[in-house]
Amino acid sequence: MASKKFILGIFGDEDILLEAVPAIQEKGVKIHDVFTPFPIHGLDTAMGLRESKLHTAGFIFGITGTSIAFGFMTWANTFNWRTNFGGKPFWYVPGYIPITFELTVLMAAAGMVATFLYLCRLAPGVEKIIMDPRQTDDKMVVAIEIDEHSDVAAITVALKTAGAEEVNEKHIDNWYRYKIM
Amino acid sequence: MGHHHKEVDLNDNYTFSPGLKKLSLGLMVGGLLAFIAGAAISGNGTRILADLLHNTIFFTLICLISVFFLAFNYMANAGWSVLVKRVPEAISQALPYMAGMLALLMIYIVLGKRNDIFVWLNIDAIKNEEVRELLEAKSGYLNVPFFIARILVYTGVWSFCAITLRKYSLIEDQQNEGSLKYWKKSTWLSGFFLVFFAVTISTSSWDWLMSIDAKWYSTMFGWYTFVSALVSGISLIMLVIQYLRTQGNLKNVTDEHVHDIGKFMFAFSIFWTYLWYSQYMLISYSNNPEETVYFRQRMDHYEVLFFANLIINFISPLLILMTRGAKRNAKTVIFIGTLIIVGHWVDFYQMVMPGTIGNNWNIGLMEIGLPLFYIGLIINRTFTHLEKAPLVPKNHPYLPESIQHFT
Numbered sequence: 292m293a294s295k296k297f298i299l300g301i302f303g304d305e306d307i308l309l310e311a312v313p314a315i316q317e318k319g320v321k322i323h324d325v326f327t328p329f330p331i332h333g334l335d336t337a338m339g340l341r342e343s344k345l346h347t348a349g350f351i352f353g354i355t356g357t358s359i360a361f362g363f364m365t366w367a368n369t370f371n372w373r374t375n376f377g378g379k380p381f382w383y384v385p386g387y388i389p390i391t392f393e394l395t396v397l398m399a400a401a402g403m404v405a406t407f408l409y410l411c412r413l414a415p416g417v418e419k420i421i422m423d424p425r426q427t428d429d430k431m432v433v434a435i436e437i438d439e440h441s442d443v444a445a446i447t448v449a450l451k452t453a454g455a456e457e458v459n460e461k462h463i464d465n466w467y468r469y470k471i472m
Numbered sequence: 473m474g475h476h477h478k479e480v481d482l483n484d485n486y487t488f489s490p491g492l493k494k495l496s497l498g499l500m501v502g503g504l505l506a507f508i509a510g511a512a513i514s515g516n517g518t519r520i521l522a523d524l525l526h527n528t529i530f531f532t533l534i535c536l537i538s539v540f541f542l543a544f545n546y547m548a549n550a551g552w553s554v555l556v557k558r559v560p561e562a563i564s565q566a567l568p569y570m571a572g573m574l575a576l577l578m579i580y581i582v583l584g585k586r587n588d589i590f591v592w593l594n595i596d597a598i599k600n601e602e603v604r605e606l607l608e609a610k611s612g613y614l615n616v617p618f619f620i621a622r623i624l625v626y627t628g629v630w631s632f633c634a635i636t637l638r639k640y641s642l643i644e645d646q647q648n649e650g651s652l653k654y655w656k657k658s659t660w661l662s663g664f665f666l667v668f669f670a671v672t673i674s675t676s677s678w679d680w681l682m683s684i685d686a687k688w689y690s691t692m693f694g695w696y697t698f699v700s701a702l703v704s705g706i707s708l709i710m711l712v713i714q715y716l717r718t719q720g721n722l723k724n725v726t727d728e729h730v731h732d733i734g735k736f737m738f739a740f741s742i743f744w745t746y747l748w749y750s751q752y753m754l755i756s757y758s759n760n761p762e763e764t765v766y767f768r769q770r771m772d773h774y775e776v777l778f779f780a781n782l783i784i785n786f787i788s789p790l791l792i793l794m795t796r797g798a799k800r801n802a803k804t805v806i807f808i809g810t811l812i813i814v815g816h817w818v819d820f821y822q823m824v825m826p827g828t829i830g831n832n833w834n835i836g837l838m839e840i841g842l843p844l845f846y847i848g849l850i851i852n853r854t855f856t857h858l859e860k861a862p863l864v865p866k867n868h869p870y871l872p873e874s875i876q877h878f879t
Contacts, residue, residue, distance in 0.1 A: 332878035342796070350794070377759065385756050388749060 295466045297323065298446050299422055300433040300455035305331045308431050311453035312337040315433065318449045323436040326426040345406060352402030353395045360394035361387055422461055434461070480875055484863040486721045488855045496855070499848025506841025514838065518588040521581060522828035523838050525589065528577055529680050530701070530820040531846040532570040532627075534813075537705020538563040539634045540669055546662035551873030552732055555725050558863045559712050559854075561641055563705075564634040566853035570846070571627035578623050578680065582616045589828050590614075592686040603687055614683055622679060626672050633665040638857070644867045655869055673698045681820075684827035688766045692751040697823070699747055703740040703785075704816040706733060707809035712854060714806050721863055727800040728877050734799030737812065741789035748782070770822055773831035777818055784815030817843060 300315075302308040309331065316322060316339070325338060368374065369381045379386065408414060426432045433455070435446055450458045511520045538560035545553045587594035591607070592614040598604045607614070637658055644654040674694025682693045690696075710733050716722045755763045770778050788811055798804045825833050865871065 336878075346796075385749075385753050388753070 293466060294462065294464045296437050297422065297461040297463070298435045298437055298443065298450070299459045299461050300435070300450035300453070301423060301425070301457045301459065302431040302433065302454065303429070303456050304454075305334075305431065307454040308433070309333055309337050311450075311455070312433065314453045315435075315449050318445075320435055320446055320449050323434045326422055326432040326434065328427055328429060328431070331431075343410075345403060345410065348406040349399050349403045352406075353399035355402075356394040356396070356398030357391055359398075360391040364390065420463065423459070430456075480724060482724075482862075482864045482866055484721055484723060486716065486719070486855070486858045486863055488859040489719070492851065492855060496848045496852035499844050500852065501848075503841045503843070503845030503848055507838045507845060508841075510836050510838025510841055514836065516829070519829050520838065521577075521586060521589055522824055523842055524577055525581070525680070525828075526820055526824040527842040527846055528570065528574045529824075530704075530817055531843070531850065532567070532574045533697070533701035534705045534708055535563055535567040535570050535634075535850065536630055536669075536673075537702050538709065539567065539630065539637065539665065540702070541706065541709060542637050542658075543633070543662035543665045543669070546659045547666055549870075551870035552729060552877045554865060554868045554870045554874035555722065555877075556709070556713055556729055556733070557641070557865060557868075558858065558861065559716070560709050561638045562854045562857035563708060563712065563850065565638060565857040566850045567634040568631040569849065569853060571631050575623050575627045579620055582619055590683055590686065591827075592683060606687055610686065614686065619679060622675065626676050629668055629672075633661060633668075636661055637665075641865055641868075642861055645861065645865060647867055649867055650869075651867065652869060673701075681823045684824060685766060688763065690751050690755070690763075690766075692747055692754075696744075696747045696751055699740055699744045700816045700819050703737060703744055704813045706736045706740065707812040708850075709733065710737060710805055710809045711813075712858075714802050714809075716858070716863070717802070724864065724875055726877070729874075730802070730805065731796070731800045732877075734793060734805050737805070737809065738789055738793040738799065741785060741793070741812065745782075745786040745790075748786075769826045769831065774822055774826060774833065777822055781815065781819050781822065784811055785819060788815075 300311070302311060305327070308325070308327075312322065312325065312334070322338060325334060327334070364387045365382060368383070373381050376383075376386075413419075421427070422432045422434050423430065433450065435450075437443060437446065447458045507523075511523075514520065541553075541560045542557060542564065544550075545557065581589050582593060585593050587597060591598065592610065593616070595604055595607050595611065598607065640654045640658045640661070644651075644658075647654060677694050677697035678689075681697060682689060710730070713722060713725065713730065713733070717725065752767060755767060789808055792804065792808050793799055798808075821839075868874075
């Protein structure tokens with residue numbers, strides 16, 4: 292679809308928002324997304340989002356770093372180029388720990404940043420939707436996607452009764468530009 | 473945060489069930505009998521004293537960690553822990569008993585000149601001249617009067633803080649709503665305690681544990697002992713919370729609070745490993761005989777325990793507690809909490825035994841009996857005090873924050 296329509300409920304208080312989100316969903320209204328200027332603890336649970344996979348990615352990147360560092364040092368020091376360092380054994384595991392640890396942290400951190408950017412579709416030059424400019428300042432925006440079959444009046448009432456300060460409509464043309472969101 | 477979302481029932485009173493009371497007394501009597509029987513069979517005075525030393529220090533420090541838990545939460549202005557704070561408060565009430573027994577034991581050892589435990593008690597008996605000179609140089613710190621003065625100060629101040637923090641918390645319940653007087657007093661006392669604790673947890677571990685191997689020293693030792701006790705103490709708090717939840721108490725404590733304590737167990741297990749490794753690595757790398765002797769003895773003669781220590785206290789928490797779900801799962805945290813306490817008991821065993829009984833170690837009746845006695849004592853004291861006051865500190869200023877806690 293080239294264009295999309297949304298109804299936006301603007302909220303001013305995170306306590307009200309946290310109660311509003313499940314209340315709106317209970318009325319059978321599907322929430323497209325909630326945009327907030329700061330992280331709100333418990334919002335993901337309230338929206339019923341599935342758990343992030345980011346930490347799984349972090350674990351895999353980390354274990355990759357562990358294996359590369361430990362494997363390389365083992366190969367280099369015990370097979371490829373044996374060197375006597377102060378009479379230590381060639382396979383000197385305690386001495387490998389710091390570098391193994393460093394590479395684990397490095398790969399986990401860098402890998403998680405890359406995964407995060409990928410999951411959020413963030414990169415230089417990517418244009419993101421701003422539903423309402425105030426979502427970057429002091430308001431929280433609940434966006435509900437509508438089409439010609441939607442009961443706009445009912446959704447508006449649901450938002451208002453849940454505590455929305457105002458309810459607006461938002462029309463986004465050229466949705467394809469943002470569809471990777 | 474403004475208002476509550478849900479109706480909150482703050483009435484939460486625990487009754488010490490007769491079954492658990494019997495179990496605690498049974499553990500104490502049975503443990504003591506096993507200890508006495510084991511001691512009589514063995515007849516080895518050094519082993520008996522070393523066993524007493526090992527268990528008394530370990531369980532004293534576990535109770536002390538509950539005071540530390542209360543204090544750092546006060547100092548950090550932490551809100552989340554308010555709903556569970558009656559648990560460490562109750563555990564800390566076992567501290568005066570433990571600390572008293574520890575002080576008596578230590579005074580008995582040093583006044584009895586038991587140089588089979590602390591070699592520095594009788595420097596004249598040492599034949600090796602180099603060692604004698606080394607210990608004479610340390611005698612400004614390691615001497616009997618100063619040692620006794622120190623242990624009296626440590627145990628006295630720690631017990632005072634444990635009792636007073638509890639007292640303030642109970643008085644706070646009787647105050648008018650919104651009165652911050654006793655919360656402020658507790659915060660001040662916590663500040664004092666943390667400063668005192670920071671110094672004395674190091675010096676006490678030098679006194680009671682590191683001075684067993686008096687020729688050897690490590691700058692990591694104080695931290696290492698502290699974290700070993702810390703992670704066990706937090707695990708004990710977790711176990712008591714889980715028990716109370718199965719009894720239908722702590723109704724307002726959610727998976728979020730459990731998750732936070734689980735994070736402590738996970739994080740401090742990693743931190744313990746970091747300190748273990750730092751101590752080991754520096755000694756291994758520089759390879760000085762007078763330093764490596766400490767690990768040489770443990771790796772040659774305590775091999776099973778030495779590696780079990782790392783597997784139980786590092787690998788297991790790392791892999792089992794890593795996921796979010798595991799830290800919120802009651803069965804998992806009970807299992808790993810028990811494992812951590814056993815693991816660090818083994819860790820303390822290795823600190824005490826090689827320098828006292830030497831290379832021929834054996835875990836028999838008395839090594840099993842004495843910890844059971846102390847566990848019974850701690851259960852008895854903890855649940856007696858849990859019964860004495862409501863489990864929700866209703867006038868604590870951060871109570872609302874704790875009730876609506878999210879992670």
